[in-house]
Amino acid sequence: MVCRTVRVVRQVWITGAGGPEKLQVREAPDPLPKDGEVRIRVRAAGINFADILAREGLYPDAPKLPAVIGYEVSGVVDALGAGADEALRDKEVFALTHFGGYSEYVVLPADQAIPKPETLSHEQAAAIPVxxxxxxxxxxxxxxxxxxxxxxxxxxxxxxxxxxxxxxxxxxxxxxxxxxxxxxxxxxxxxxxxxxxxxxxxxxxxxxxxxxxxxxxxxxxxxxxxxxxxxxxxxxxxxxxxxxxxxxxxxxxxxxxxxxxxxxxxxxxxxxxxxxxxxxxxxxxxxxHLWHEREKLREWTGTLLQGVADGWVRPHVDKTFPFAQAGEAHAYISARKNTGKVVLIP
Ligand SMILES: NC(=O)c1ccc[n+]([C@@H]2O[C@H](COP(=O)([O-])OP(=O)(O)OC[C@H]3O[C@@H](n4cnc5c(N)ncnc54)[C@H](OP(=O)(O)O)[C@@H]3O)[C@@H](O)[C@H]2O)c1
Known part of the structure; x- marks a missing residue:
């Protein structure tokens, strides 16, 4: 019998509607990519204002709490599901995530993973999608x-x-x-x-x-x-x-x-x-509400990547926080202290 060693991954959960203290690091089983999917080892996860509304129970689109939210990540592809493009193996990529971004590993359809420009850090790349x-x-x-x-x-x-x-x-x-x-x-x-x-x-x-x-x-x-x-x-x-x-x-x-x-x-x-x-x-x-229009998102992303190459897309990361301080990161934004992006680091 073949036994798979189950690794655990760290994730930031919203445990219930409320203040920044409702964000807690929890462990979950390592996610496996299914057919056509890739798994990304996350190096940086973008925080958006919608995440704060979700934590406060004010975001109608948010998953039912408790939940792991997070709309975007940058990291390295570390596993491929059957049929996923082999060229993505070990590639540095960034991606929009339909929640679940506040996690050490995320799994998503391979065509959602965009090769990261070498000139950008993972923190900067995580500041691009949303x-x-x-x-x-x-x-x-x-x-x-x-x-x-x-x-x-x-x-x-x-x-x-x-x-x-x-x-x-x-x-x-x-x-x-x-x-x-x-x-x-x-x-x-x-x-x-x-x-x-x-x-x-x-x-x-x-x-x-x-x-x-x-x-x-x-x-x-x-x-x-x-x-x-x-x-x-x-x-x-x-x-x-x-x-x-x-x-x-x-x-x-x-x-x-x-x-x-x-x-x-x-x-x-x-x-x-x-x-x-x-x-x-x-x-x-x-x-x-544009997940059904992936072609458009891909086309716009292509233009923005050209903007990175040409120098007019300049993602600015104001501050990074480790997962354990996700609450402080949310409080920092709510206190209007950020100028530009705030990013979580697993
Ligand atoms: N519809 C969409 O697809 C979409 C996508 C992304 C974001 N958004 C929306 O765009 C807005 C900005 O999002 P973001 O992620 O760019 O924000 P962010 O980076 O988190 O910045 C928040 C900044 O907004 C200002 N602000 C205005 N009202 C505030 C309030 N009530 N509480 C705290 N800060 C407030 C503050 O700066 P100042 O005080 O200096 O102004 C604060 O530093 C949010 O309303 C968000 O929901 C919508």
């Missing part, structure tokens, strides 16, 4: 940003924010962005033309002043709720509002489902006649 694909979809695929136009990026200092600055700069547009004041100097260095402090003042009055009342052609807004109304009002004629998150959920003092409800009732409704008469449009982006 941030840059979301930013690409917002600015280029759906936002149709042009060099002669201007864009306002909300939360310009977060992971998606920095990726959005990179892409807007590549397009050649004029860039306005909201962020905590302490991040402005760094964001200017990265290419943000007009940083706006939205924490201590009214960003729309400042944008009005900077644009002589004209507004901007594109706004990317992950804050959500009633904030989308305010962003919509700041659009110039022909303007587009890209809605892609609801970070305002974490600020509500209400508890549980009441928080979702309070944000839900504050949502704007867009009337077709009003859109027509104002020459404006609104659109939504949710990368987590």
């Amino acid at each position: 941030n840059y694909l979301t930013a690409w979809q917002l600015l280029v695929v759906m936002g149709s940003l042009k060099p002669t136009e201007s864009v306002l990026i909300h939360n310009a200092g977060g992971g998606v924010g920095l990726a959005t600055i990179d892409i807007a700069r590549h397009v050649g547009a004029t860039i306005y962005g909201t962020a905590s004041a302490g991040k402005h100097a760094f964001l200017k260095e990265r290419g943000l033309d007009y940083p706006i402090d939205y924490r201590t003042g009214d960003w729309s009055a400042e944008l009005d002043r900077l644009t002589q009342g004209r507004g901007v052609e594109l706004i990317t807004d992950p804050i959500g709720g009633a904030h989308w109304r305010k962003s919509y009002r700041a659009l110039r004629a022909t303007g587009r509002l890209g809605m892609f998150g609801a970070s305002t959920l974490t600020e509500s003092k209400l508890i549980g489902p009441l928080r979702l409800l309070s944000v839900g009732v504050s949502l704007p409704w867009y009337n077709p006649l009003m859109l027509m008469n104002r020459n404006r449009s609104v659109f939504g982006v949710n990368l987590g």
Whole structure:
């Protein structure tokens, strides 16, 4: 009889809805790749704001808790299932994961594993999938940003924010962005033309002043709720509002489902006649709902990898935390301390 030695792998679990203390390292059996799959030994796992919402029980797409979340990893392929491309063996790759990324090993379909550019560290590669694909979809695929136009990026200092600055700069547009004041100097260095402090003042009055009342052609807004109304009002004629998150959920003092409800009732409704008469449009982006469009994701990733080679995709890792300090990593983001990506190291 052949016995397989069962290795255990370390994973970060959300043990239940709540604060950062709900993140705990647990051991699980070593996952085996099935037909057409590869196993990746993870060197870096990206943290996204959605993970914080999931931990707080505020993310409708999250798996039922307790669960291992995590949307992206970078590492080395260490096992192949039958039929998986042999060329991937021992290759350094990065990938989007449909949860389960906070783990020493992940198993996923071989065609999801993208060879990692040698010029990037694993930490930087883990900062690419969610941030840059979301930013690409917002600015280029759906936002149709042009060099002669201007864009306002909300939360310009977060992971998606920095990726959005990179892409807007590549397009050649004029860039306005909201962020905590302490991040402005760094964001200017990265290419943000007009940083706006939205924490201590009214960003729309400042944008009005900077644009002589004209507004901007594109706004990317992950804050959500009633904030989308305010962003919509700041659009110039022909303007587009890209809605892609609801970070305002974490600020509500209400508890549980009441928080979702309070944000839900504050949502704007867009009337077709009003859109027509104002020459404006609104659109939504949710990368987590694009798993059925892998061809598109592959094509966009190809363009972004060319951007890495050409130097306009510059993933910036602010800080790394070991798995055992995953709670501290979440707390760091919730305290708005991060500028760019926060990454977990197994
Ligand atoms: N729809 C999609 O496909 C998609 C994909 C990725 C991300 N998103 C959304 O995009 C937003 C940014 O995500 P991310 O991963 O880039 O964020 P992140 O890197 O975790 O950055 C978070 C930053 O956002 C700002 N922020 C705004 N509201 C906040 C709040 N209530 N609590 C804490 N920080 C807050 C803070 O910076 P400042 O105070 O300096 O602004 C903070 O440093 C989130 O709403 C997320 O859900 C959506």
